[in-house]
Amino acid sequence: MTERQRPGRLQRGLATILYRLIVLVLTIAILFFGYRTVEAVLRYVDEQTTYTANAPGYAGTATVMAPQPTATSTPEPSATPEPSATAAPTETEVALGSSPRHIQAKLAQAFVTNTPQPLDSSQVTLPAINTPVAPVETVPPVETVIPTEAPTLEPMPAQDSAGTPRPLPTVFVYGNAPEGVVAPTGVPTAVEFVDRQGYDLFNVILLGNDGELTNDGFIRTDTMIIVSINRTTGTVSMLGLPRDLYVYIPGWTMQRLNLAYIHGQSVGWTDGGFGLLRQTILYNFGINVHYYAMVNLTGLRSLIDLVGGVDVAVDCAIQNLALIGADVPAAAQRVTEDGDYLLPVGVYHMTGGEALWYARARDITIEFDRQRRQMQLLRALWRKARDNGLLLNLPSLWQEGSQYIETNLTLEDLLGLVPVALNLDVNNIENFNLIRLYHTEPWQTPDGEFVQLPIFDTMRPMLEDFYSPPTESQVRVEGARIRVYNGSPNTDWDRVAADRLAYSGFLATAAGAADNSAYTDTVLIDYTGSTKGSSMQDIAHILNVRPENIRIQPDANREVDFDVILGANYNSCTEPGVQAVDQG
Numbered sequence: 342m343t344e345r346q347r348p349g350r351l352q353r354g355l356a357t358i359l360y361r362l363i364v365l366v367l368t369i370a371i372l373f374f375g376y377r378t379v380e381a382v383l384r385y386v387d388e389q390t391t392y393t394a395n396a397p398g399y400a401g402t403a404t405v406m407a408p409q410p411t412a413t414s415t416p417e418p419s420a421t422p423e424p425s426a427t428a429a430p431t432e433t434e435v436a437l438g439s440s441p442r443h444i445q446a447k448l449a450q451a452f453v454t455n456t457p458q459p460l461d462s463s464q465v466t467l468p469a470i471n472t473p474v475a476p477v478e479t480v481p482p483v484e485t486v487i488p489t490e491a492p493t494l495e496p497m498p499a500q501d502s503a504g505t506p507r508p509l510p511t512v513f514v515y516g517n518a519p520e521g522v523v524a525p526t527g528v529p530t531a532v533e534f535v536d537r538q539g540y541d542l543f544n545v546i547l548l549g550n551d552g553e554l555t556n557d558g559f560i561r562t563d564t565m566i567i568v569s570i571n572r573t574t575g576t577v578s579m580l581g582l583p584r585d586l587y588v589y590i591p592g593w594t595m596q597r598l599n600l601a602y603i604h605g606q607s608v609g610w611t612d613g614g615f616g617l618l619r620q621t622i623l624y625n626f627g628i629n630v631h632y633y634a635m636v637n638l639t640g641l642r643s644l645i646d647l648v649g650g651v652d653v654a655v656d657c658a659i660q661n662l663a664l665i666g667a668d669v670p671a672a673a674q675r676v677t678e679d680g681d682y683l684l685p686v687g688v689y690h691m692t693g694g695e696a697l698w699y700a701r702a703r704d705i706t707i708e709f710d711r712q713r714r715q716m717q718l719l720r721a722l723w724r725k726a727r728d729n730g731l732l733l734n735l736p737s738l739w740q741e742g743s744q745y746i747e748t749n750l751t752l753e754d755l756l757g758l759v760p761v762a763l764n765l766d767v768n769n770i771e772n773f774n775l776i777r778l779y780h781t782e783p784w785q786t787p788d789g790e791f792v793q794l795p796i797f798d799t800m801r802p803m804l805e806d807f808y809s810p811p812t813e814s815q816v817r818v819e820g821a822r823i824r825v826y827n828g829s830p831n832t833d834w835d836r837v838a839a840d841r842l843a844y845s846g847f848l849a850t851a852a853g854a855a856d857n858s859a860y861t862d863t864v865l866i867d868y869t870g871s872t873k874g875s876s877m878q879d880i881a882h883i884l885n886v887r888p889e890n891i892r893i894q895p896d897a898n899r900e901v902d903f904d905v906i907l908g909a910n911y912n913s914c915t916e917p918g919v920q921a922v923d924q925g
Contacts, residue, residue, distance in 0.1 A: 507754060509543065509631045513611075515591045515620050524595035525787050526587070532797065535627040535804050542808065543570040543758065544628065545750070546618070547719070548602070548635035553666060560606070561599045562618070564715055567630060567807075574810040575761050579719065580628075580773040581712035587784065587792035588625040590617065597792060615749065625795065626804060632750045638666045640745035641700075642693035644722070647742055648731060650692050651721035653699065654833075654840035657710070657914035659684045661702035668694030686914075688833040688840075713774050717844065724767055732762050767843055773807050775800070821869075821876040822901040823849040828860030829909045838884060838905060841913045845883050847876070850901075860908035862890050869902050870895025877903070884913050 518528045549564030565582040584599035593604055598621065604610075605617025612619070615633040622628050636644065645651055660676065660683045663669050672689050673682040684699070691699060700715045725731075731738050739752050775781055780800045781793035823842055827835035835851040842849035865886045867877045870893060880903060881891055 507751070512619070512623060512629050515624055518589055518591070522589075522594055524589075526595055526784070526794075528589050528595060529625070529797075531624045532627045532801075534623075534629065535808050537808055540574065540808070540810070541572040543572055543632075544568070544630045545570070545632045545634060546615075546622070546630045548618075548633060549641060549715070550602075550635060550637055553638050560603050560614070562602045562614075562635070563599055564712070565598065565618075566712070566716060566719065567622075567628060568719075569807065570758060570761060571810050572758075572761060575764055576769045576771070576810045577761075577765060578771045578773065578807050578810075579716050580804075580807050581709075581716055581775065582622075583708045583712060583775060583781070583793060585708060585791070585793045586625075586781065587786075587794050588621060591620045591624055592617070597790075612749075626800070628804065628807075632748065632754070634746050634748040634750060636746055638697060642666075642697050643745045644742055645691070645693035645696050645718075647738075648722065648725045648729060650690055651696060651718065651725050652688060652690050653696070653717065653721050654688045654837045655684055655686055655699070656837050656841045657706075658686050659699065659702050659705075661698070661704045664698055664701055666694075667698035667701060668692065669698055670695040686831070686834070686837055686912075688836045707777065709774060709777055713772075716772055716774070720767060720770060720772075720844075723762070723765075723770075727762065727765075732759060735759060771807075771846060772844060773803060775803075821847060821880075821903060823847055823880065823903045823905060824852045824901045825849055825905045826852050826855035826907065828855035828858060828864075828906040829911060830858045831909070834907050834911060838907055838911065838913060842880065842883060845879075847880070855906045860906055861910060862887065862908040863911045864890050864892065864906045864908070866892045866894055866904040866906075867902075868894055868896040868899040868904070880905070884911070 515531065517530050522528050545568045547564070547566045547568060548562045550560045551563050552558075552560045555561075561584070563584045565584065567580045567582065569578045569580070571577070582598060584597060586598040587595060588598050588601075590596050590601045590604060592608070592610070596604075601618040601621040602614035604614075605612075606614040608617075610617040610620075618633070619630050622630055659673075660681055662680050663682065669682045670684050670689060670691060672687070673684040675681070676683045681704070689695075696718055700718055701711070702714075703711050726738070735755060736752060739755065775793075777783070777793070780796055780803065782796055783791065784794045785791055823839075825835045825839045825842070827833075835853060839849040839851040863884060863886050865877070865881055865884070867875070869875060869877075877891065880886070881888075884905060884907075886905075
């Protein structure tokens with residue numbers, strides 16, 4: 342009997358253990374799902390609490406970014422009148438804290454070619470990085486406006502020897518942000534398209550990403566420069582957009598501009614990251630970007646080496662540590678035990694690695710100045726390619742260089758721009774940089790990130806000027822001729838000052854050494870004697886010439902309009918936020 346009882350006791354023991362295991366597993370599962378439920382509720386409550394707490398400040402921040410109410414919003418006009426799909430004006434109420442603002446938005450162009458794909462939870466792989474906002478799937482879907490007529494293409498350029506280039510891509514008008522978007526600040530309404538004034542504009546955004554530094558698959562477009570090529574006048578304008586601009590990204594929320602590209606890639610937006618970045622720029626600035634070209638650090642380095650390096654006039658001394666992936670310029674001197682290097686004012690031939698150090702240095706400067714230097718490198722790169730005759734052999738250059746570039750441009754597109762590039766003078770490239778505290782307002786997000794809020798009232802006139810050819814500016818109308826002499830013992834300072842003036846749109850020539858090298862102060866001599874429309878004050882401001890060192894000597898038989906003699910205390914580094922460094 343005992344032998345028969347043992348199996349029964351064993352079975353009962355195993356059953357008891359199994360039962361307890363089942364109870365334990367169920368208990369753990371209940372606790373786990375209960376915890377996740379409570380966590381979700383607490384997160385939602387926390388988001389709403391943050392949103393409510395920030396609401397009183399929305400009026401202040403959104404007023405900085407939002408355009409002033411207008412009767413209608415005019416879309417970017419075509420170079421020639423053409424029929425286009427239109428939508429009736431609708432009034433959209435945007436809540437700014439407790440003070441609602443009514444803005445009428447007229448969508449006069451709506452194309453389905455670039456309609457964003459619907460967002461759902463399975464597509465969203467990128468959470469909000471800097472702000473405690475609600476998940477993307479909580480944003481109400483955007484209603485797509487279906488045009489009643491066929492989409493209107495922007496005008497094609499005239500045919501040339503290379504054939505007729507492709508028509509410019511059309512653009513889908515997103516409209517205003519849907520109500521209920523949760524963000525740490527007020528969400529601005531969509532701005533009007535900047536008026537092209539009938540010009541045939543070909544807009545490309547040049548992007549530089551930091552993917553090689555992070556190596557996490559998360560690409561931030563820290564360099565964003567829009568190049569607008571006016572094929573009507575043969576001139577070019579460049580506009581730098583700082584990475585910390587805090588803007589509305591369609592279909593998402595308020596975020597840094599440099600996150601628009603990766604978010605578009607992550608959610609499968611039409612045309613990928615560029616598609617969403619294009620929509621973001623159109624929504625916040627009214628600029629329609631047609632194409633993009635993106636390089637990483639290795640790509641930029643390789644492109645500069647491909648043309649044999651570039652000559653750069655350094656007008657603001659740069660002090661910085663060595664940087665990963667870049668080469669400290671050979672002319673730089675180590676000045677601290679921590680490993681800081683100083684590159685003094687002067688003209689330098691830079692390899693790709695050295696140019697990368699110059700473009701990325703920011704230890705003593707702010708982002709706005711770094712973007713100015715990057716635009717300076719683009720000018721130098723173009724000048725080198727033109728002077729070396731590389732533009733005349735564009736197919737070969739494209740074959741070698743395209744391996745470093747991600748772009749939606751084709752060789753056919755570029756061939757149509759060759760006549761403009763060959764005839765383009767460096768003085769016909771106009772540069773536009775945002776000015777901190779004038780075009781943007783610093784702001785700190787609830788999670789402690791420092792960003793820049795665009796100021797619409799001051800930024801809009803600059804964007805309109807960006808679309809106007811530089812030949813219409815006061816400097817161009819006057820056509821002031823400037824000759825720069827070096828009256829200091831410092832090598833190439835006449836070239837530095839001439840390049841500085843050229844960057845600002847003047848026709849300046851480096852004339853070499855002055856009658857002696859013992860000048861202490863910089864002298865500006867005005868031979869025009871003009872009291873109206875003179876560029877004298879502008880030149881003096883750019884080169885930091887003191888009023889007592891300006892001489893008026895009218896000369897009807899003058900060879901040039903202005904002479905500049907640089908002294909030993911010359912300093913044209915007027916960029917906001919740039920600190921002086923010891924060059925002794």
